[in-house]
Amino acid sequence: MEKVKRNKSDRVLYIRDLNISFNTAYGTVHAIRGIRLDLFRGETIAIVGESGSGKSVTVKTIMGILDSNGVIDSGQIIYRYKDDNGEEQEVDLVKMPQKDIRYKFCGKHIAMVFQDPMTSLDPTMQIGKQIMEPMREHYNISVAEAKKRALDLLKEVGIDNPDKRFKQYPHELSGGMRQRVVIAIALACDPDILICDEPTTALDVTIQAKILELIKDIQDKKGISVIYITHDLGVVAKVADYVAVMYAGRIVEKGKINEVFYDPRHPYTWGLLSSMPDTDTNSRRLFAIPGSPPNLMERVEGDAFAARNPYALNIDYREEPPMYDVGGQHRVASWLCDPRAPKVEVPEDLKVRIEKMKKEAEIYE
Numbered sequence: 001m002e003k004v005k006r007n008k009s010d011r012v013l014y015i016r017d018l019n020i021s022f023n024t025a026y027g028t029v030h031a032i033r034g035i036r037l038d039l040f041r042g043e044t045i046a047i048v049g050e051s052g053s054g055k056s057v058t059v060k061t062i063m064g065i066l067d068s069n070g071v072i073d074s075g076q077i078i079y080r081y082k083d084d085n086g087e088e089q090e091v092d093l094v095k096m097p098q099k100d101i102r103y104k105f106c107g108k109h110i111a112m113v114f115q116d117p118m119t120s121l122d123p124t125m126q127i128g129k130q131i132m133e134p135m136r137e138h139y140n141i142s143v144a145e146a147k148k149r150a151l152d153l154l155k156e157v158g159i160d161n162p163d164k165r166f167k168q169y170p171h172e173l174s175g176g177m178r179q180r181v182v183i184a185i186a187l188a189c190d191p192d193i194l195i196c197d198e199p200t201t202a203l204d205v206t207i208q209a210k211i212l213e214l215i216k217d218i219q220d221k222k223g224i225s226v227i228y229i230t231h232d233l234g235v236v237a238k239v240a241d242y243v244a245v246m247y248a249g250r251i252v253e254k255g256k257i258n259e260v261f262y263d264p265r266h267p268y269t270w271g272l273l274s275s276m277p278d279t280d281t282n283s284r285r286l287f288a289i290p291g292s293p294p295n296l297m298e299r300v301e302g303d304a305f306a307a308r309n310p311y312a313l314n315i316d317y318r319e320e321p322p323m324y325d326v327g328g329q330h331r332v333a334s335w336l337c338d339p340r341a342p343k344v345e346v347p348e349d350l351k352v353r354i355e356k357m358k359k360e361a362e363i364y365e
Helices: 055-063 098-104 127-139 143-156 162-166 175-187 205-222 233-239 257-262 267-274 348-364
Strands: 011-024 027-040 044-048 070-082 088-092 110-113 193-197 225-230 242-247 250-256
Touching: 011 055, 027 044, 027 055, 027 070, 027 225, 027 250, 044 055, 044 233, 055 070, 055 110, 055 193, 055 225, 110 175, 127 143, 127 162, 127 175, 143 162, 143 175, 175 205, 193 205, 205 233, 225 233, 233 257, 242 257, 242 267, 250 257, 250 267, 257 348, 267 348
Parallel strands: 044 225, 044 242, 110 193, 193 225
Antiparallel strands: 011 027, 011 070, 070 088, 242 250
């Protein structure tokens, strides 16, 4: 399934030991705790996890749109790009003011597609003008050239009769068409990185599939890197080369899609995979991970997942596990991966589900 070979010279973005907190009226929330992640040219990464795990905070920091009460305590976000002269440049986004990130990089180099297109579109402006706006801002081109490019983009994202749609307002389009327009705006300046934050959640299943296929086709044509933020593992299976599983502000498992989906090692990943809806199951119950995530205003002692982990060891309550190398590009933050730990097998029901996923994948290859 993996298309991209991970060569360090092709890294577009890499995050090292990122820690972010939020100052609230009730105390300080330690939302991101030591994230390390690499994104390579042409690669699709999916960041998955429950709501509140830190997925969106991570990408908002990359975009320079972190909430005003957010504080980057430490770490690096290194972005590599070509400047207007074609020269390779490298910048640490953590050290830049947020407004400078938005002015210099957002739209032109890094673009984002949000969950609800109506939060991205101006209801008082024709969609054609909204597509033209970033091109006029970053490239200083004529209105005529910007319009031609905008019409081409509308065709590229699969919108029929672009001349008519160009003059329409967001409320005159369906949800699926509005999301296509948002994608067209994101692609207007040929960014290196496209971030998709739950881009299909608000759409029905048939439109979801079309939007995912559209993003994949555009990625193949332009060679851009894509980051998906989602809680939907079904989406991940369709689009990702590499997946990072987040829990309580930390990445607890990461690797190639086949490594994480077919050989999951962290009990939290077992729970996520087990909770995917399955129409063929014999059980009438939908699996749910018991308990709740920890309160990140309080100091996390040991493994943040310990209280919800039926396989927790004594050490899980005392020390945070390191990131273990379990082969290939597969890394897992769980004491169960320590050579001294007792052997714990993947739950039997999940084994059956994994075998089924493998067979389904073979059909589509």
